[in-house]
Amino acid sequence: MNNNENIIEIRNVSKKFGDKCILNNVSISVKKGEFLTLLGPSGCGKTTLLRILAGFGTADSGEILINGKDITNVPPHERPVNTVFQRYALFPHLDVYENIAFGLKLQKVPVDEIDRRVRKVLKMVSMTDYEDRDVDSLSGGQQQRVAIARAIVNQPQVLLLDEPLSALDLKMRKDMQIELKEMHKKLGITFIYVTHDQEEALTLSDTIVVIDDGDIKQIGTPTDIYNEPQNSFVADFIGESNILNGRMIKDRHVEFVGHEFECIDEGFGENTAVDVVVRPEDIYIMNKTEGAHLTAKVKSCTFKGVHYEMFVDTDKGYELMIQDYNAFEPESEVGLIIRPADIQVMHKERLCNTFEGELIAEDKVEFLDAEWECLPQQGLSVGEKVKVEVDFSKVDLIDHPEDGNIEGEVAFLLYKGDHYHLSIKTHGSYIWIDTNDIWDKGDLVGINIAPKDIKISKCDD
Numbered sequence: 001m002n003n004n005e006n007i008i009e010i011r012n013v014s015k016k017f018g019d020k021c022i023l024n025n026v027s028i029s030v031k032k033g034e035f036l037t038l039l040g041p042s043g044c045g046k047t048t049l050l051r052i053l054a055g056f057g058t059a060d061s062g063e064i065l066i067n068g069k070d071i072t073n074v075p076p077h078e079r080p081v082n083t084v085f086q087r088y089a090l091f092p093h094l095d096v097y098e099n100i101a102f103g104l105k106l107q108k109v110p111v112d113e114i115d116r117r118v119r120k121v122l123k124m125v126s127m128t129d130y131e132d133r134d135v136d137s138l139s140g141g142q143q144q145r146v147a148i149a150r151a152i153v154n155q156p157q158v159l160l161l162d163e164p165l166s167a168l169d170l171k172m173r174k175d176m177q178i179e180l181k182e183m184h185k186k187l188g189i190t191f192i193y194v195t196h197d198q199e200e201a202l203t204l205s206d207t208i209v210v211i212d213d214g215d216i217k218q219i220g221t222p223t224d225i226y227n228e229p230q231n232s233f234v235a236d237f238i239g240e241s242n243i244l245n246g247r248m249i250k251d252r253h254v255e256f257v258g259h260e261f262e263c264i265d266e267g268f269g270e271n272t273a274v275d276v277v278v279r280p281e282d283i284y285i286m287n288k289t290e291g292a293h294l295t296a297k298v299k300s301c302t303f304k305g306v307h308y309e310m311f312v313d314t315d316k317g318y319e320l321m322i323q324d325y326n327a328f329e330p331e332s333e334v335g336l337i338i339r340p341a342d343i344q345v346m347h348k349e350r351l352c353n354t355f356e357g358e359l360i361a362e363d364k365v366e367f368l369d370a371e372w373e374c375l376p377q378q379g380l381s382v383g384e385k386v387k388v389e390v391d392f393s394k395v396d397l398i399d400h401p402e403d404g405n406i407e408g409e410v411a412f413l414l415y416k417g418d419h420y421h422l423s424i425k426t427h428g429s430y431i432w433i434d435t436n437d438i439w440d441k442g443d444l445v446g447i448n449i450a451p452k453d454i455k456i457s458k459c460d461d
Helices: 046-054 096-106 111-124 140-152 170-187 198-204 222-227 232-237
Strands: 006-017 020-031 035-039 061-066 081-084 158-162 190-195 207-212 215-220 242-250 253-256 259-262 272-278 283-286 294-303 308-314 319-324 333-338 344-347 353-361 364-367 370-373 385-390 395-398 406-415 420-426 429-435 444-449 455-458
Touching: 006 046, 006 190, 020 046, 020 061, 020 190, 020 207, 020 215, 035 046, 035 198, 046 081, 046 158, 046 190, 081 140, 096 111, 096 140, 111 140, 111 170, 140 158, 140 170, 170 198, 190 198, 198 222, 207 222, 207 232, 215 222, 215 232, 232 242, 232 272, 232 344, 232 406, 253 272, 283 319, 308 333, 353 429, 364 385, 395 429, 420 444
Parallel strands: 035 190, 035 207, 081 158, 158 190
Antiparallel strands: 006 020, 006 061, 207 215, 242 253, 242 272, 253 259, 272 344, 283 333, 294 308, 294 333, 308 319, 353 364, 353 385, 364 370, 385 455, 395 444, 406 420, 406 444, 420 429
């Protein structure tokens, strides 16, 4: 893409609060007139990035350009952006007209010009008959329109919106999504939108930036993000998914849930460990088993309004979620078909836990800011930097954190059909674990690893 098409360039922006990394070397390009959404769970860094873009926060490193001009150190009021906040920040002592006109009066815009622009945006947000109303007498949706009108009356090149619909009820939120999309088309300006609502992001956006724990996980169109997730976090966070361990046998042939399937993916190599994503609506379920790719028994069937959601146990002991317009009763035997185009194969992010460590005794190694007992090491010197590997299934989690060699917090959990894959955050690093036990995000745990399960080798050159 030609950089001249981009109105915003966010380059290598990082931010820490204390020891916690909020943004980790984030880079994003935004095209003129684009509706770009920053999407991620609470605390992922998306609002911090928006505040830095608006000038209400500063980055520790990196730079921000708008129209090719470096505005990294430019104060908020001199930036060609306006912000719509989550709680609208309207002035309760001013009526609707005065709220919208406030910024123009500060800029000493002529009175007749103020009146023309205010009435124009009132019409644009369908609030023409409300200019004399007290803002406290308005509904949430009406207050939202006033907040947007106040932002766009200043004719910004970029409109920043920080979870602006989160305070509205479901129906109003849906209505305002449609209005926002129409407003974006009418205005033709660039929207940067922050939300944790996946459906909202898919509905509104031209481009979605998925963020987790300060890192960008994927940038793409809504269709790409949903149909072609690049990693397990995106596949799990955007919509419902069956995410399973698999093995790429060869090009266009993959094995998962104990069966081989044709797929359309290539370039993964042969006999390569992969992750496989199949959306619940892409599994075809039928009463007959003849001609099916695999057979299963229905565990549960729940009506969800538009479709039925079913969980089934496959013939090889894997649990799958299926969404279908037809109901299949629990305990019934069914056949399942998965078409090649509906199988999304992803590279595994890691095959085991790998850490940099130091051998501090013949039978002790330091990694994750802790000392661990290991088997006596031959051919390695005390004080030598080493590579430490631990299989996901060889990490023990303990209910009482103080009983572990180190403590951690469950940061992310992923169901893989027959086990859970957990990300545990500890000492600013992560350790990944396969377990059959059920944990919740935020659980504090102790972590132990048996000496025989710690594999130590020379560091790679």
